[in-house]
Amino acid sequence: MPAHAILSPSSAERWISCPASVRVAQALPRGEDSEYAAEGTCAHELAFLKASLHFGKINRAQFITRRAKWRTEYADILGRDEVEVEMERHTDAYVDLLDQRMARHLGSQLLLEQRVDTGVPQSWGTADAIIVSPVHVEVIDFKYGQGVVVEAKGNPQIRLYAVGALDSYGDILGDTKAVYLTIHQPRLDHILDDEMTPASLREWRDGLVPIAEEALGPDAHFGPSESACRWCPASGRCKAQLEAVFAEPFELPELLTAEVVAETLGRVPQIREWLKAFEEAALHMAYSEGTPIPGYKVVLSGGRRSIPESEAALQNLVREHGYTFDEVCKVTLRGIGELEALMGKEKFAEVLEPYIKPPTGSPALVPESDKRPPVAPNTEAQKEFLI
Numbered sequence: 001m002p003a004h005a006i007l008s009p010s011s012a013e014r015w016i017s018c019p020a021s022v023r024v025a026q027a028l029p030r031g032e033d034s035e036y037a038a039e040g041t042c043a044h045e046l047a048f049l050k051a052s053l054h055f056g057k058i059n060r061a062q063f064i065t066r067r068a069k070w071r072t073e074y075a076d077i078l079g080r081d082e083v084e085v086e087m088e089r090h091t092d093a094y095v096d097l098l099d100q101r102m103a104r105h106l107g108s109q110l111l112l113e114q115r116v117d118t119g120v121p122q123s124w125g126t127a128d129a130i131i132v133s134p135v136h137v138e139v140i141d142f143k144y145g146q147g148v149v150v151e152a153k154g155n156p157q158i159r160l161y162a163v164g165a166l167d168s169y170g171d172i173l174g175d176t177k178a179v180y181l182t183i184h185q186p187r188l189d190h191i192l193d194d195e196m197t198p199a200s201l202r203e204w205r206d207g208l209v210p211i212a213e214e215a216l217g218p219d220a221h222f223g224p225s226e227s228a229c230r231w232c233p234a235s236g237r238c239k240a241q242l243e244a245v246f247a248e249p250f251e252l253p254e255l256l257t258a259e260v261v262a263e264t265l266g267r268v269p270q271i272r273e274w275l276k277a278f279e280e281a282a283l284h285m286a287y288s289e290g291t292p293i294p295g296y297k298v299v300l301s302g303g304r305r306s307i308p309e310s311e312a313a314l315q316n317l318v319r320e321h322g323y324t325f326d327e328v329c330k331v332t333l334r335g336i337g338e339l340e341a342l343m344g345k346e347k348f349a350e351v352l353e354p355y356i357k358p359p360t361g362s363p364a365l366v367p368e369s370d371k372r373p374p375v376a377p378n379t380e381a382q383k384e385f386l387i
Contacts, residue, residue, distance in 0.1 A: 007120060057112065090186035098140065101131055122216060127141070139158055160205070163201050163204075179196050182194075229270070235273070
């Protein structure tokens with residue numbers, strides 16, 4: 001079995017919405033992982049090691065050896081300020097969650113980093129954690145990103161992992177009554193759940209088979225959308241995406257009505273994603289591929305001077321040139337998250353709560369489905385005039 005499935009669960013949201021993206025992506029060179037993806041992989045490795053030790057799948061000596069290797073492999077990532085401290089905290093939370101979920105049903109067994117076949121053509125993947133008992137199957141997906149909240153309900157990636165786990169392990173210990181699907185996103189303090197019956201999960205999977213067969217064929221249709229295009233390798237270079245973003249008749253009055261504003265606001269995230277992807281794709285063509293873009297050139301932009309050997313520079317300034325420590329250094333308080341991790345939530349609240357200023361926020365227009373309470377129009381502006 002190849003290392004990567006053509007229709008991987010991790011890209012399911014894309015190929016379900018846009019089957020043609022599979023064909024297009026295969027024609028493009030595989031790009032390098034982003035800094036965020038590399039950090040996520042690093043965190044997954046640590047979470048797996050900690051869980052393996054905690055649940056007796058490796059011994060302490062094996063853990064120490066493998067952790068040392070992990071630290072060497074990801075030295076560039078872990079060398080950044082507080083990255084490892086934060087990663088320690090969040091991976092501990094993952095192990096705590098596994099403990100809690102193992103205790104829900106008697107006779108539960110845990111499998112870590114288990115490859116499962118989803119039952120969809122050319123689709124398999126590795127589930128972070130699978131818990132099996134005589135009455136249930138649960139799949140837990142550890143998400144280290146913090147840019148976008150990942151929902152559990154309706155999530156095709158975790159559903160595919162779950163149906164694969166159900167097919168492989170569902171009836172080994174007993175008669176499975178329920179399948180639990182859990183997303184753990186510790187950096188956003190989110191644990192999101194969904195629950196399905198085995199029959200409904202398999203029915204959903206069977207409905208994907210025709211889509212998968214189309215995606216694997218030469219005539220698959222395009223279905224660009226914000227979510228489908230977000231991680232697509234062809235994003236920014238895809239004609240169908242461009243048409244979806246700008247295919248608008250524009251037969252409008254001189255001033256936009258509230259209804260037109262509402263319709264257009266719904267498309268803003270997709271337009272924003274396209275602009276970002278388009279600029280990145282254009283730079284990649286010109287710089288990485290060497291394809292000239294008429295009227296444009298590549299230059300070095302931005303960048304800041306830095307002192308990578310700050311300790312040596314400090315010693316030189318103080319010992320050799322007579323500057324005082326206070327003249328060349330400044331001390332700042334660590335961030336709220338770091339202090340809370342250092343002190344614990346209860347101690348933090350006791351000692352520092354009087355000094356914490358709650359966030360005031362600023363007005364933002366969001367869909368009605370957003371969970372935050374609405375703010376009355378002009379409320380904040382009225383406050384400003386009353387001061």
